[in-house]
Amino acid sequence: MNKKSLFVAPLMMSLLLTSCGNVIDYKEHLEDYVYAMKYHDDFNVLQLTDIHWNYNSSTVKSKTYLTKLLAEVDKHLKAAQGESAKIDLIEITGDQFMLANSYHVQTFVKFFEEKAKEYGFLYTVIHGNHDRHGLYNPNWLSDQFRHAEHCIYIEPEDNLYGRSNFIINLTSDGEINSPTSWQLVNLDSGASFSETALSPFRDYDYIREDQVDWWLKEHARVGETVPAIAYYHIPQQDNLEAWNKIHNDGATYKHKFFKLEGFADNGNEEYASKFISEGRNHNLKAAFMGHAHNVDWTVDYDGVVLGLGVKTGTELYYAHIEKDSTDPNMVEGLASVGMNENFDLIGASLVTIKNATDFELEHLYYNERTSGDFAKWVKW
Amino acid sequence: MKKLFDKDNFIFFDMNKEQKKQSLITSLFLIIAFVIASFIFLYAFYGFVDCIGSIVSGSMDVAISDLLRNLPLILCSFMSIWVILLLQASFRRVNDEKWFKSLLKNAIALIAFAVTNIIYIIVGLAIGKYTSMVEGSPSRIYPLDAFMYSFIIIALGVFVVLYVKKYHEKLQYLAPKHGEIVTKARGLYCTFVSFWMLFAMFGLSAGLYSIFIYDFMHEHVFFGIAVILVYLLSPFMLAMWEFFYNEIKEEKKKELLLPLSLISLGVSVLFAVLYIVSLSLNKDAPSNAGFGMFPVAFAASVNIATLLMVFTPVIVSIVMTIKGILLRKKTA
Numbered sequence: 250m251n252k253k254s255l256f257v258a259p260l261m262m263s264l265l266l267t268s269c270g271n272v273i274d275y276k277e278h279l280e281d282y283v284y285a286m287k288y289h290d291d292f293n294v295l296q297l298t299d300i301h302w303n304y305n306s307s308t309v310k311s312k313t314y315l316t317k318l319l320a321e322v323d324k325h326l327k328a329a330q331g332e333s334a335k336i337d338l339i340e341i342t343g344d345q346f347m348l349a350n351s352y353h354v355q356t357f358v359k360f361f362e363e364k365a366k367e368y369g370f371l372y373t374v375i376h377g378n379h380d381r382h383g384l385y386n387p388n389w390l391s392d393q394f395r396h397a398e399h400c401i402y403i404e405p406e407d408n409l410y411g412r413s414n415f416i417i418n419l420t421s422d423g424e425i426n427s428p429t430s431w432q433l434v435n436l437d438s439g440a441s442f443s444e445t446a447l448s449p450f451r452d453y454d455y456i457r458e459d460q461v462d463w464w465l466k467e468h469a470r471v472g473e474t475v476p477a478i479a480y481y482h483i484p485q486q487d488n489l490e491a492w493n494k495i496h497n498d499g500a501t502y503k504h505k506f507f508k509l510e511g512f513a514d515n516g517n518e519e520y521a522s523k524f525i526s527e528g529r530n531h532n533l534k535a536a537f538m539g540h541a542h543n544v545d546w547t548v549d550y551d552g553v554v555l556g557l558g559v560k561t562g563t564e565l566y567y568a569h570i571e572k573d574s575t576d577p578n579m580v581e582g583l584a585s586v587g588m589n590e591n592f593d594l595i596g597a598s599l600v601t602i603k604n605a606t607d608f609e610l611e612h613l614y615y616n617e618r619t620s621g622d623f624a625k626w627v628k629w
Numbered sequence: 630m631k632k633l634f635d636k637d638n639f640i641f642f643d644m645n646k647e648q649k650k651q652s653l654i655t656s657l658f659l660i661i662a663f664v665i666a667s668f669i670f671l672y673a674f675y676g677f678v679d680c681i682g683s684i685v686s687g688s689m690d691v692a693i694s695d696l697l698r699n700l701p702l703i704l705c706s707f708m709s710i711w712v713i714l715l716l717q718a719s720f721r722r723v724n725d726e727k728w729f730k731s732l733l734k735n736a737i738a739l740i741a742f743a744v745t746n747i748i749y750i751i752v753g754l755a756i757g758k759y760t761s762m763v764e765g766s767p768s769r770i771y772p773l774d775a776f777m778y779s780f781i782i783i784a785l786g787v788f789v790v791l792y793v794k795k796y797h798e799k800l801q802y803l804a805p806k807h808g809e810i811v812t813k814a815r816g817l818y819c820t821f822v823s824f825w826m827l828f829a830m831f832g833l834s835a836g837l838y839s840i841f842i843y844d845f846m847h848e849h850v851f852f853g854i855a856v857i858l859v860y861l862l863s864p865f866m867l868a869m870w871e872f873f874y875n876e877i878k879e880e881k882k883k884e885l886l887l888p889l890s891l892i893s894l895g896v897s898v899l900f901a902v903l904y905i906v907s908l909s910l911n912k913d914a915p916s917n918a919g920f921g922m923f924p925v926a927f928a929a930s931v932n933i934a935t936l937l938m939v940f941t942p943v944i945v946s947i948v949m950t951i952k953g954i955l956l957r958k959k960t961a
Contacts, residue, residue, distance in 0.1 A: 272847065304676035304702075304767040305695035309760045347682075348675045352769050381916060384675070386842045406846075411917075440916030446908040449932055454916070542686070565679065566688035 275409040275463050279470055280425075282415045282463075284401045286338065286371065287423030288430040291330050292602040295322055295370075296480070298342040298539030298557075299377070301564035302353045312360050314562050318597055318615050319364055321624050325613070330601075336370040338401075338417070340435075342539045342558055343377025343482030347565065350384040358397050365399035373401040375413040377482035377539065378440040378453065387412070410457040411437025416467050419602070429471040431478065431602055434464055436524070438483040438538070453483055455515045456522040464524070468531050476606060479528065479536040484512040484557065487525040491550040505629060506556075506612060507582035507594055508546035509568045529553050534608065535600070543568035543594060545612055546582075547629060554629075558598040559612050568594040586627045592616055596624075633888055638881045656872065659716045664833065666709035667864075671834040672767060673699075673706035698758060701775035702767065704746040708782045711739050713826075715789065732793050740786035743779040750776050828941060829867035836860030844918040852914035855907040858900050862942050866893060887953030894946035901939045 273281065300315075302308060319336070326334040339361075346353055361372050374394045381387045391412060394402035403415035417433040418425065439454025468477060489512050494500035515521075525536060535554035542565065547556030560567050570579065572589050583589065596615040602608045610629035616622065636642045641652060676699040683692035696703075715735040718728065750772045753759045763770045836857050843853045869889075877885055908914065915935075 302766070303679045304672065305679050305699045306766050307698060307760070307764060308766045309764050348679050350767060353766060356765065378916070381918075384838060384842060387844050387918065388846075389842075410913075439913075442912050442916060443908065443932060444912070446905045446912070447932075447936070449936070451916075451932055563691065566683050566686035566691055 271406065273405055273407045275405075275407045275459070276466065278405065278407070279463075279466055281405045281407075282403055282467065283418055283425055284403060284415065285418045285420045285423055285425040285427070288419035288421060288602075290602070290604050291334065292419060292431070293326055293330075293335065293337050294433070294478075294600045294602070295336045295339045296342055296537055296558040296598040296600065297339060297561040298482075298598075299344045299542055299560045299565070300341070300346075300357075300562050301344055301379070302346050302357060303348045303564060304350070306349075306353070306564055308353065308356050311562055311564065312356075314615075314617060315360065316364070317617065317622060318561070318613075319368060321615055321622075322597065322599065322613065323368055325599075325626060336368055338433075339370055339372035340433075340480045340537070341372060341374045342480050342537065343375055343438075344379045344539060345374065345377070346383050346390075347379035348383060351389070353383075354385060354390060354393050358393050358400070362397055362399055371399050371401055373417065373435060375435045375480060375482060376411070376437045376440075378438075381440060408459075409463055410459055411439055413437045414460060414463060416464075418471055429475050430605055432468060432471055432475050434467070434477055434479040434533075436460055436464070436479060436481040438481040438485075452517065452520065453513060453515045455483065455520045456481065456485060456524040458523065461522070461524050461527050465527060465531060473531060476532050476534045477528070478534055478600065478602075478608070479524070481536070481538050483540050484514045484538050484555075485522040485525060486514055486516070486518075487522075487550060487553075488512045488546075488548070488555050488557070489514060489516075491548045491555060492546070495548070502548050502550055504546065504548040505585045506545045506547050506627070507543070507568065507570070507578070507586075509543035509576070509578055509582070509594070510541055512544060512557075513541045525550070525553055525555065535610075537598065537600070542566055545594065545598070547610065554610070556598070556610065556629075559596040559614065560594065561597055562595060563593070570594055586612075588625065588627070592623055592625065633885055638878060638885065639876050640878055641876055643878075655716060655719055659713065662709070662712045662716055663830065663864075666706070666713055667830040667834040669702075669706045669709045670827065670830045671838070673703045674831065676702060676767065698753075699767075701746050701750055701753075701772045701779075704742060704749070705775050705778050708739060708742050708746070708779070710827075710830075711735065711742065712782070712785065715739065729793060729797060732789060736786040736789035736793070740783050740790075743782040743786065746779040747776060750779075825863075825941075825945065826867065828937075829864040832860045832863035832938065836864070846918070848911050849914045849918035852907040852911050853918060855900070855903040856915075859904050859938055862897060862900050863938070866897070866942055866945065869893065883956045883959075886949065887957055890946060890949035890953045894943070894950050897942035897946045901943050904939050 275282070297315075300311070302311065322336060326336065341361075345357060364370075365372060380390065383390075391402065391404045394400045395404065401415075401417060402413065404412050413435055414437050415435050417435070418429040419431040419433065420427040420429050436456055437460075438456050441451040441453055443451055464479075468475065491500075491502060491504070492508065492512075495502055495504060525533070528536070529552055533553050535556070537556050537558055539558050539560070541557060542560040544557045545559045547554060570583065570588075570592050572583060572591055574580065592614050593616045594614065596613040599611045599613065600608050601611075612627045612629070614623070614625045614627070616624075632638075641649065644652060676695065680692040680696050680699075683689070683695060715732065718731040718735055750759070750762075753772070754762060759772055762773045762776070765771060768774050839853070839857045839860060843849075843857070845853050874882070874886070874889060
């Protein structure tokens with residue numbers, strides 16, 4: 250190899266490693282981000298979050314838990330809404346994986362595909378801060394969801410921040426161009442970033458300005474009066490704002506459930522997202538997220554319901570609720586749900602879109618126990 | 630530079646044919662063992678980091694349960710590192726009696742670890758810790774793979790014991806003779822070298838993995854290349870000191886340490902600067918383009934692992950450079 254080749258070879262390698270696809274401008278391709286489902290009253294959206302499969306997980310045990318959980322939800326829906334009721338959509342709101350590998354991803358997709366066939370639902374996956382944090386290429390991860398038959402996942406090669414930014418419009422007949430009754434907004438709230446190259450700590454990410462702009466444009470396409478519900482992973486600053494206003498300033502927003510740790514949001518005013526404040530003016534009814542496993546606290550913050558979903562499964566960490574605890578936050582949470590027993594804060598969250606304007610929210614606490622599983626539904 | 634590669638500087642070229650053959654075979658096995666150990670270490674480290682995450686988040690019960698489930702993988706990693714020690718023992722022979730004892734000791738330790746692992750998995754199955762021998766996660770056939778790997782380790786250990794015992798008297802050609810580690814702070818030196826070896830193992834597996842799992846799209850390319858170079862630097866440096874510097878004759882080391890250290894310092898500083906510049910230009914790159922190779926940093930939202938990967942080779946090079954300067958002054 251001569252000197253010239255030695256110089257050219259690394260450059261050629263860099264080019265080979267680089268993807269040569271066309272990057273689209275999101276502003277000019279708004280239709281590329283949209284999927285449509287047929288709307289009906291009592292449309293059931295189940296939120297699972299922070300499943301966290303990792304190198305230590307027993308996928309067998311986790312699948313057993315998820316199987317029981319889905320059976321419980323199905324039973325509950327049929328009891329409440331009639332035999333034809335079912336889960337219509339599952340929103341898996343991030344951190345499906347952390348320190349996982351391709352085996353975990355493929356097993357995960359296979360499991361949800363089987364359950365989708367069994368129960369007749371579609372499911373969708375959005376990225377949490379840990380999902381890109383495994384022994385696989387993030388593009389390969391996206392492809393697994395993109396190519397799964399019952400998974401709704403859209404990720405154009407675009408100039409919009411993040412990966413899993415897409416819309417599910419609930420339309421009158423399931424066609425994209427038909428009138429939309431509700432809009433479900435899926436956002437990639439990112440992972441983390443370094444403020445400087447030598448920062449000792451990483452900041453949690455936030456919903457960026459271009460993502461807000463993108464959603465406002467997508468919402469304008471279906472009409473400003475269409476109600477919307479957003480799903481993303483990392484809470485924005487609004488949750489803490491609402492908590493502080495209630496606990497420090499005596500605000501009287503409706504609120505419920507548990508907050509046993511911080512929201513783990515970015516926390517820096519410089520990176521405060523405008524998503525909720527803009528959404529408030531554009532018929533955003535609710536935003537549901539995950540991230541902080543010991544929190545499922547939900548608040549109606551000036552017209553937008555903000556809530557963390559109940560963590561699904563026992564991976565990584567979760568809260569043990571103790572009825573005799575003196576922790577004021579635990580006491581407050583227990584009082585809010587009207588329960589007086591020990592249980593683990595794991596399960597799922599269910600949104601039922603009742604009609605053209607209203608939705609209902611329930612939290613399911615589901616624990617496996619040798620003496621018979623514990624299942625408790627609590628309405629918002 | 631020409632002087633650095635002079636044949637007369639190296640122990641290898643003074644060996645007879647048989648010794649050269651033994652030396653090359655041992656080196657080859659050492660490299661293979663290092664690559665295998667690097668990947669198993671990365672897998673075990675992944676599980677371990679998740680346990681740390683559980684502890685930090687206040688779920689000690691989850692951490693203990695996970696650790697117990699993952700113990701066979703951790704033991705496999707431990708055994709793989711022990712194989713390197715065993716090969717090192719044959720590579721760095723001080724005198725025949727010490728070398729013979731060291732080989733036997735390491736081989737017996739390996740067998741003991743492997744037997745423990747096998748018993749642990751069988752008990753785990755019996756008490757329901759594993760639902761089956763191929764329960765899955767982290768691999769499709771876990772813990773069967775750990776079980777089988779333990780048998781391979783036992784076979785290796787038994788082979789070493791039998792071979793060494795049988796051919797003890799005739800083994801005067803096995804392995805080249807190298808100098809003993811002589812330093813005032815031997816304990817500190819060995820601790821640092823062990824840490825440096827783990828570091829290099831992680832760097833090798835992470836660097837090779839990154840080529841396949843990093844998203845080399847658009848603006849992330851520069852950071853991707855910089856990060857791979859940073860990963861691969863530490864195993865490259867370890868190889869340079871182990872296979873190049875340690876092969877230099879004792880009387881020549883004093884003369885050649887400084888130029889070698891300066892090369893090492895130059896390369897490590899260059900790579901560190903490349904990394905910092907690439908990250909400064911695209912601070913979102915690590916998390917968006919795949920960050921699986923910085924598990925500690927990502928799990929705990931700190932950059933410690935990242936900074937360690939970048940600056941440890943620089944620190945090692947600085948220490949060696951200072952040593953090189955002092956040695957020159959002494960001999961001047």
